Amino acid sequence: MNAAASKQRKIIHIDADSFYASVEIRDDPSIAELPIAVGGSAEHRGVIATSNYLARKYGVRSAMASSRAMQLCPDLQIIKPRFDVYRSVSQEFHRIFGDYTDLIEPLSLDEAYLDVSDCQSCRGSATLIGEEIRQRIHLETGITVSAGIAPNKFLAKVASDWNKPNGSFTVAPADIADFVVTLPVGKINGVGKVTAKKLKKLGAETCGQLQKVPLEDLQRQFGKYGRRLSELAHGIDDRPVRASRLRKSISVEHTYSDDLIDEVQVLNAIGDILQELKTRFTRITDQYQPTKRFVKIKFANFNQTTMEELIPGNPADWLDQAAYMRLISSAWQRGAMPVRLLGAGLRLNPKESSDQSAQKDLFS
């Protein structure tokens, strides 16, 4: 056991409470007592990005179609998002995080992991650091955030959800074993409905039960992910907090206010999407290299399908409209019905990934 591996880490997961909605309420307190959501309007087939806790009581959730949300909560006020404001609030968060550590891994504008293992503030108590960060954010930005404090990312993320909103929770190293026993497997990152169902068949609805499933069974069923599942079930997660996150893909999606009724309309629509994809990819083109093209179609019945292909030849020639049209066409055949959403994108590799390019190999 080397020193680095055995050293106890202190990770804080910070997650703002219904971030976009909170910013809107901060800037217009008159709406504080109303059910509100930030997102696109129902008329334009918008989607809810965030809702406040009042709206959530009606069942309004993120990623829900705005029209559906209006059905659930007819008094819902849907506010158009102001991303510039959210971004500047997020920068305030990061300025505060920066007083405690350099190891900050942002997950989104309002969510980040901090590694405070080497932070001396608050006598090195991560729980107190988390509390101080929460108070300062509230004082300096008027937004409440929740914090989860634990020896690793997985537990920190679960913990930040524990006393939400405006709360914090600590999983101390000594408490891990007790904490995970009753934790539902659904809390594990990557365990969605399908995996949860498979795990249930193996008798594992909680992490405690998952611990008892033999590793061989997990590996047979889930391959590499099986070992990871077993580790997470034991509360083990060695993923480091990465100061800069790498993008894995870039994509542009468009939801049409009127369904595209046939293949011709679908194929005609792809041009605009590719134009926007080109604009967005140009900004990061010196950092990433495209490896695959992909398209996504959501049909009128909400079924969705995606297709992707390797980019043959020079990755710089990724923007091949004919190739995208072929992909879209085969994807459309799977449903062959009106389409409400079209998307196109690229899978990316970081460009100067030293192992492949910059660092030369001895044996080649």
Next chain:
Amino acid sequence: MKFVISRDALLKPLSLVSGVVERRQTLPILSNVLVVLDGQSLSLTGTDLEVELVGRTIVEAGAEPGETTLPARKFLDICKSLPEGSDIKLEIDEGKAVVRSGRSRFTLSTLPARDFPSVEESQSSSEFVVKQGELKRLIDRTSFAMAQQDVRYYLNGMLWELSKDVFRVVATDGHRLAMCSLETNIDVSEPTQVILPRKGVTELARLLQAEDEEIKVVIGSNHLRATMSDYTFTSKLVDGKFPEYSRVLPKSSDKIVVGSRDELRQAFARTAILSNEKYRGIRLVLSDESLQILANNPEQEEAEEVVSVDYAGDSLEVGFNVSYLLDVLSVISGDTVKLSLSDPNSSALLEEAEDGDSLYVVMPMRL
């Protein structure tokens, strides 16, 4: 089985043997240590099916022989936390192991010794004897360059090559290579190459504590066994072909630079602070009598160092991963280091300026 042993006689072999035991196991018995008492001689065995380690020690007179297996980690933690100088009494009672010391008493679960797996032996093909200190030097000088979890699995270990009177070890991760040779009395009909897995290398290195004592190494077709007075170490070998290392040793370097090892090491370490954290690239600019070292990072911060060196010839600009250079300068000794370069696309050779037994090859980076 029943015996009494002083804590201090038990602790060292037990902790070394437990080191082999993996924390999480697929087979429950693999997290146990096998305890066998024969007369007064106690042997402890830990294994992960790839590496097996047997440690031997002596118990006090009046013991009753027997064998069992106990949870390694817990048994070790108990012994460790008992006071120095105390005696430990172990007794098997109805399938449980009872550990007593002073007024402490622990009951540990056991699993039957007959279920404990042993690493399969194979036909031995060659054997030799070296001093522990000599073998430790070979490992210490090269093990840092072994690959970790590389898909080229044969790089996740160390090449041991035996030829007439030369024992040579080589490690490489595909970007840099480390090699160290020992001239010793070896009698082999033809050169033998085997690859010791990474874990075997680290565990073996931990055992080599008695500089002047000898260690006998037996190499079989798929295992390697090293025997010392108190320990027997067995490791499976990696079944694969190690790359032809001699092919990548630079032979046509025309730019030979000699400089102070310590000055260079410190300059590299300072420059590294402002290199790209992930790729660790630095730029070397070589000209007459001077080596300039440059680094910058994505935040546009820059570091520059100039070190006086013994060099006359064409100038050269070449990039390297600074960690690879620092690894080498930290493991070699001597006041001066010799750096042989040719062009920005060819590898660099690093070695001690005089009478070195080690060679290091580092591939450049495109910057």
